[in-house]
Amino acid sequence: MYESNDQALRAVYQLISWRRYKEALEETQQLLRKQPEDPDLFALLGQIYLGMSDHEKALHWSDEALKQDPDHQMAWYIRIVVYYERDDDAAFYEALPEAQRIDPYETNYYFFHANLLNKKGKYKEAKEKILQALAIDSQSPMLLAILSYTEALLGNVSESHRLDRQAIQYDSENPQLLMYLAWAAGTRGDYKLQETYMRTVVRIDPDNKQHRDEYLSALQQSQWLYRAVLWPTKFLRRLKPWQILAIWIVAGIIFRPLLLGFIVLYIAAHWISKGIVHVRVFGWGRRGT
Amino acid sequence: MSDFDELAERRRKNLKLIQFNKDDQSLVESDKPKETFADVGGLEDVKKKIRMNFIMPLKQPELFAAYGKEAGGSLLLFGPPGCGKTFLARAVAGEIDANFMHIELQAILSMYAGQTEHNLHDIFEKARLNKPCVIFIDELDAMGGSRHQMRQHHDRMLVNQLLLELDGLQAQNDNVFVIGATNTPWYLDSALRRPGRFNHLVFVPPPEETERETILQLKLAGKPMGSIDLKKIAADTRLFSGADLEQLVQDAVESALERMFESGEIEPITQNDMKNALKSRKATTLEWFSTARNYATFSDVNKDYQVILDYMKKHGVK
Numbered sequence: 001m002y003e004s005n006d007q008a009l010r011a012v013y014q015l016i017s018w019r020r021y022k023e024a025l026e027e028t029q030q031l032l033r034k035q036p037e038d039p040d041l042f043a044l045l046g047q048i049y050l051g052m053s054d055h056e057k058a059l060h061w062s063d064e065a066l067k068q069d070p071d072h073q074m075a076w077y078i079r080i081v082v083y084y085e086r087d088d089d090a091a092f093y094e095a096l097p098e099a100q101r102i103d104p105y106e107t108n109y110y111f112f113h114a115n116l117l118n119k120k121g122k123y124k125e126a127k128e129k130i131l132q133a134l135a136i137d138s139q140s141p142m143l144l145a146i147l148s149y150t151e152a153l154l155g156n157v158s159e160s161h162r163l164d165r166q167a168i169q170y171d172s173e174n175p176q177l178l179m180y181l182a183w184a185a186g187t188r189g190d191y192k193l194q195e196t197y198m199r200t201v202v203r204i205d206p207d208n209k210q211h212r213d214e215y216l217s218a219l220q221q222s223q224w225l226y227r228a229v230l231w232p233t234k235f236l237r238r239l240k241p242w243q244i245l246a247i248w249i250v251a252g253i254i255f256r257p258l259l260l261g262f263i264v265l266y267i268a269a270h271w272i273s274k275g276i277v278h279v280r281v282f283g284w285g286r287r288g289t
Numbered sequence: 290m291s292d293f294d295e296l297a298e299r300r301r302k303n304l305k306l307i308q309f310n311k312d313d314q315s316l317v318e319s320d321k322p323k324e325t326f327a328d329v330g331g332l333e334d335v336k337k338k339i340r341m342n343f344i345m346p347l348k349q350p351e352l353f354a355a356y357g358k359e360a361g362g363s364l365l366l367f368g369p370p371g372c373g374k375t376f377l378a379r380a381v382a383g384e385i386d387a388n389f390m391h392i393e394l395q396a397i398l399s400m401y402a403g404q405t406e407h408n409l410h411d412i413f414e415k416a417r418l419n420k421p422c423v424i425f426i427d428e429l430d431a432m433g434g435s436r437h438q439m440r441q442h443h444d445r446m447l448v449n450q451l452l453l454e455l456d457g458l459q460a461q462n463d464n465v466f467v468i469g470a471t472n473t474p475w476y477l478d479s480a481l482r483r484p485g486r487f488n489h490l491v492f493v494p495p496p497e498e499t500e501r502e503t504i505l506q507l508k509l510a511g512k513p514m515g516s517i518d519l520k521k522i523a524a525d526t527r528l529f530s531g532a533d534l535e536q537l538v539q540d541a542v543e544s545a546l547e548r549m550f551e552s553g554e555i556e557p558i559t560q561n562d563m564k565n566a567l568k569s570r571k572a573t574t575l576e577w578f579s580t581a582r583n584y585a586t587f588s589d590v591n592k593d594y595q596v597i598l599d600y601m602k603k604h605g606v607k
Contacts, residue, residue, distance in 0.1 A: 020394075206586065207580050215587070281587075
């Protein structure tokens, strides 16, 4: 048994950092027996369940903490993360103002918000959110990385590159940060750098499926054959959806054989480059991830 | 019994097991367990590798010196949970007639949680006082996790201290040996893997079919048993760990107990109990292999985990 609650809490946080959630739960439940109505411990349970990706239980304990203390910062944070990870945008937007009122200096709220805006193609609004977060923490490498990505999406190549350099100076071992920088590099058309970043990401944390898939995709994009066929999409990406549709229709009417040839070439390039990547990573005769 | 055997036996009787006690946060001594390699069922390849790299150089240092190999270094056992790493470490201690100091997760945790009086240096000092001594660090990844992933200064201090103690072993301590065990070797700090530290990496796989049969026999021993085709059960429990097999037997025992409460008579454990238990269980090692494959494929610069891929290929693990 620990001599004080402080020591027991330190042990729980240590176990969480080792991702030993089962043991962390046991220790926290022991603490809860001594202080059965402590909102901090309820929130801690929520945090552990969040680590275990058990969103239901994380929300339950966050609710329990908020019953005791409606302004509990960690409990609100857990709620926001759960809604964000579940892609429950409506609940996220409903909870966000209250969470930010209680903890206005939590830069992750801006980060999550910017990510949602980027997903919807609202790059300018996303940039605004990131700049607000950077006003709170100007040296956050994660914020610099997502800003680099957003600038790349906005077509500001040199600014994106500058922010990439700045972010990497602060932290070069955080897989999430490196993945944003890889996306930024890919959007800028720097496929070699994208591959380098993703190789590091997958080495640090290969057990994350997104990391593996993104790495394989980066390897595929670094193939010249795939890039050559992909080249027109760089141009197409800048157009609005109705403009793309109009081009396809016109091309379909005027250059039908050419269009069919392009589609065949695109499909062939996709599968050939995918095959090359598979053999490079897994060898012959092994299934992928 | 020759004089030499008698002396060895007397020495063996005086050997101690030093363990961490969670309740009063102290190191306690008890009688040393008497396991040797003879008690470890199967794992012949693993035992051979440990003998060649760890035990023989200690027993016949001059022979190995002729080939430029030094005694000592430290041994790292890795593999899926519940496959006998702890038992194997105890058997190594038994093979070299050494005291055995068992450092578990709770002891490591207490170092982080601030009980500085139980720091790592004390543990190594205690081992030096009890030479020959094997320090067995279970869940080594908790103590020697990658320093890069540790944000807190005091977290890194423990890894640094471990490195210091291991280097100290090489420099000034003979007859103190360190064995580490981990389910997640990929989380270990790379500095721990340099020569003189944990340079012997040994993969401890799940038990093979004949070993599973032996384990099932042991777990069922002394219990009321009907006619059970253990060979068949062993064949159907591919990739099950020792712990999984124990759970399987527990489930079967519960079924027999339920029947006993209904009939009021002793009911033997039957083949059907075992089969039903098997239906609701699957090998817990599968999840480990899935993670291990990712590290072996994407993160294994030094090809340390090729052995896992080879094992998976040989046993058709998907």
